Amino acid sequence: MFDAILNNLPYLLGGFLTNLQLAAFALAGGLFLGTLVGLGRISKRPWIYHPVTLYVNFLRNIPLILVIFWFYFVMPILVGRTMDPFVSAAVSFIVFEATYFGEILRAGFQSISKDLVSAAYSTGLTYRQTAAYILVPIAFRRMLPSLITQSIITFQDTSLAYVIGLQEMVRRTTIVDSLEVRSVQLYSFVAVLFFIICFIGSRISLHYEEKSRKAKVL
Amino acid sequence: MFAYKFDWGVLWRQPYGEWLLQGLWLTIQLGALAWIIALSLGILFGTMRSVRFWPLRIIGSLYVEVFRNIPFLVQLFFWFYAGPMLFGKTLQLQINQISGLNYYIAIVGLGLYTASRVAEHVRAGFASIGHGQYDAVLSTGMTPLQMYWYVMIPHALRLIIPPLTTEFLTIFKNSAVAMTIGVAETTFMSYKIDEQTFHGLEATTGAMAIYLVLGMTVVKLMDFIEARFRIPGLMTR
Numbered sequence: 095m096f097d098a099i100l101n102n103l104p105y106l107l108g109g110f111l112t113n114l115q116l117a118a119f120a121l122a123g124g125l126f127l128g129t130l131v132g133l134g135r136i137s138k139r140p141w142i143y144h145p146v147t148l149y150v151n152f153l154r155n156i157p158l159i160l161v162i163f164w165f166y167f168v169m170p171i172l173v174g175r176t177m178d179p180f181v182s183a184a185v186s187f188i189v190f191e192a193t194y195f196g197e198i199l200r201a202g203f204q205s206i207s208k209d210l211v212s213a214a215y216s217t218g219l220t221y222r223q224t225a226a227y228i229l230v231p232i233a234f235r236r237m238l239p240s241l242i243t244q245s246i247i248t249f250q251d252t253s254l255a256y257v258i259g260l261q262e263m264v265r266r267t268t269i270v271d272s273l274e275v276r277s278v279q280l281y282s283f284v285a286v287l288f289f290i291i292c293f294i295g296s297r298i299s300l301h302y303e304e305k306s307r308k309a310k311v312l
Numbered sequence: 313m314f315a316y317k318f319d320w321g322v323l324w325r326q327p328y329g330e331w332l333l334q335g336l337w338l339t340i341q342l343g344a345l346a347w348i349i350a351l352s353l354g355i356l357f358g359t360m361r362s363v364r365f366w367p368l369r370i371i372g373s374l375y376v377e378v379f380r381n382i383p384f385l386v387q388l389f390f391w392f393y394a395g396p397m398l399f400g401k402t403l404q405l406q407i408n409q410i411s412g413l414n415y416y417i418a419i420v421g422l423g424l425y426t427a428s429r430v431a432e433h434v435r436a437g438f439a440s441i442g443h444g445q446y447d448a449v450l451s452t453g454m455t456p457l458q459m460y461w462y463v464m465i466p467h468a469l470r471l472i473i474p475p476l477t478t479e480f481l482t483i484f485k486n487s488a489v490a491m492t493i494g495v496a497e498t499t500f501m502s503y504k505i506d507e508q509t510f511h512g513l514e515a516t517t518g519a520m521a522i523y524l525v526l527g528m529t530v531v532k533l534m535d536f537i538e539a540r541f542r543i544p545g546l547m548t549r
Contacts, residue, residue, distance in 0.1 A: 158485075159499055160499050171316040250381075257491075257492060267389075281389055296377075
């Protein structure tokens with residue numbers, strides 16, 4: 095009954111590992127760039143605020159799949175040689191997800207009272223120190239549920255790297271399916287694997303949401 | 313770096329310009345038709361999650377969890393490749409002969425996926441209505457069914473117009489995934505232009521402009537709807 099899955103298990107799971115790796119890069123890069131984007135979105139300097147706002151509003155209106163294609167076309171022109179689909183996909187995910195993480199963190203920054211920031215400055219902290227030790231830690235803690243939810247979405251989105259031929263799980267499943275013609279079990283298997291990870295993630299997000307609702311610290 | 317020769321003409325030169333416009337028309341169709349499914353099922357399952365009768369609550373939660381936690385691409389491939397097989401050999405062959413099958417599957421698949429997200433907003437809408445209103449409506453002698461149909465659902469929907477606007481924008485963006493099963497919408501067309509001309513950069517940039525204009529149009533439309541259905545006396549922007 096599960097013959098097609100069992101016969102190709104290492105191959106399929108190897109694809110799933112690619113999804114996980116891509117998600118890891120996308121999250122690390124996306125959160126870092128997203129933090130800068132979030133700070134830029136609350137910046138009082140117009141030459142920072144306006145370009146960052148344009149970047150966020152532009153990308154949030156474009157389908158991710160199109161952004162993946164665009165980077166796949168633009169990267170070889172910039173670098174001068176054909177790009178590895180994984181690198182190209184990782185760059186598109188970082189640039190794309192940073193806008194979503196940035197907006198979540200902006201909401202986090204804006205929830206911090208002005209008095210706290212003034213207090214930080216009055217103790218002699220510079221802007222950089224205030225951002226690093228006050229703004230960012232508080233915003234991350236407050237926005238943890240939303241950040242986890244967005245991370246789950248990012249993980250689901252890694253399947254879209256399928257379109258530029260990356261050997262991730264969905265791509266490998268279509269390859270196996272074209273040989274074995276066992277679509278029901280093969281696609282169910284992909285669905286179940288993604289479901290398990292994402293379901294656990296959504297429970298963790300819910301847990302932190304409940305926790306912060308009860309504690310109400312900071 | 314500059315070895316690449318730009319040719320923006322692929323955006324309007326025939327037949328490519330026409331392809332992009334055809335793609336836009338399909339994107340609009342996919343988004344609008346899937347939205348009808350998403351809204352009806354989203355209201356249904358969102359309401360089911362809010363009622364007191366627990367078997368309905370479980371069905372609603374099950375639907376939302378399953379459709380939210382599986383990538384849309386995987387859902388689409390499941391319906392497209394595995395879906396017809398679920399009906400047995402003879403029916404499967406007949407189903408696969410339907411012309412434009414991928415188009416219908418894209419609409420239904422996108423609708424089912426978005427319904428789970430709409431259901432979450434609907435539930436949040438119900439949660440923000442005070443308990444007093446439920447008791448008040450029931451005390452007028454309405455049955456629970458009448459209460460939901462005439463009072464609670466219209467009230468909840470008017471409360472959640474802003475998040476539904478975001479969802480409506482997202483459905484057009486997600487419709488781009490339909491290209492993977494060969495539906496010739498905007499992203500598909502930009503990729504097809506690349507195959508013919510090797511000017512994918514210009515073609516995808518043009519497609520981005522199309523999505524941007526479409527998105528701004530949708531926002532304007534929803535602003536109008538929001539102003540029309542705003543509940544008087546509540547906070548506005």
